[in-house]
Amino acid sequence: MSLLELDRVTAFYGATQALFGVSLDLAEGEVMALMGRNGMGKTTTIKAICRMLPLRSGTIRFGGADITALPSYRAARMGLGLVPEGRRCFANLSVHENLIAAARPGHWDVARVTGLFPRLAERRDQGAATLSGGEQQMLAIGRALMTNPRLLILDEATEGLAPIVRQEIWSAIARLKSETGLAILLVDKSLAELRDVADRAVILQRGESVWSGAFSALDDAVTTRLIGV
C-alpha cells in the first residue's frame, strides 16, 4: 500500500516557482532516495511533504489521507518524522532532554534510540551544543525516531561528517530498514552508500520528477545525465 503519494506538486517561494510537478509514490517499508543535482528541488520537495511550504497545485497523500492543506504540526502528528538539513536540536538542552522533549507514544523510547546510537548514551547529560557534528546528527535522527514516525525523512544526514561517522549513520539507516521496516525517504549525495539501502529512486530536474524506478535500474547513463556523477 502507498504510504506517501505526491501527485504533480507545484510550489513557489514568493513569486519564484521552485517545484514544477513532482510526483512520487512510496510504499510502506520502502527506502526511497530523492536525487538530483544541486538546486533541483530536493529540500523544497521535503518542505512541501512536511507542509512547511504551501502547494500551488497538486496533492499529497499520507497514510491514505489527503494532507495537502494540513499545517506542519498536524502532518508531524500523523507520522512524518523529519531530520532537517542542518540537524536542528535544542542547543541548551542535554542529549537526554532533547530526546524526551520529542517523545510521543509508540515503540521508540530513549533506550531503543541509544541502542541504535550507543554514543548518545555516553553523552546522555551533555549539552547538545557541545556534541560533535556526527553526534548532533545522531541526536537529530534520535529525536525524529522518538516521535514514532511512520515515515522518516533524512535531508543530507551524512553531509559534512567524517568518513567513520558517516559510516555509523549509514549502518544505523541499514539497521532501521532491516530491523524495523520503517519507511525512509532520504536525500544524500553518496551514491555508493545509497545503493546499499535504497529500494527505489526518484530524480528531480528543475523542480520536476523526471525519473523514477528501482534503485538497481539506475545506470551510468542516467546518473551521469541527471545526477552528475
Ligand code: ATP
Ligand atoms: P541542494 O542539493 O543544493 O540542497 P536542492 O535540490 O535541495 O539543492 P532546493 O534547496 O530545494 O534544491 O532549491 C530548489 C530551488 O529553489 C533553487 O533554485 C533554490 O535557489 C530555490 N530556493 C530554495 N530555497 C529558497 C527560498 N527560501 N527562497 C527562494 N528560493 C529558494
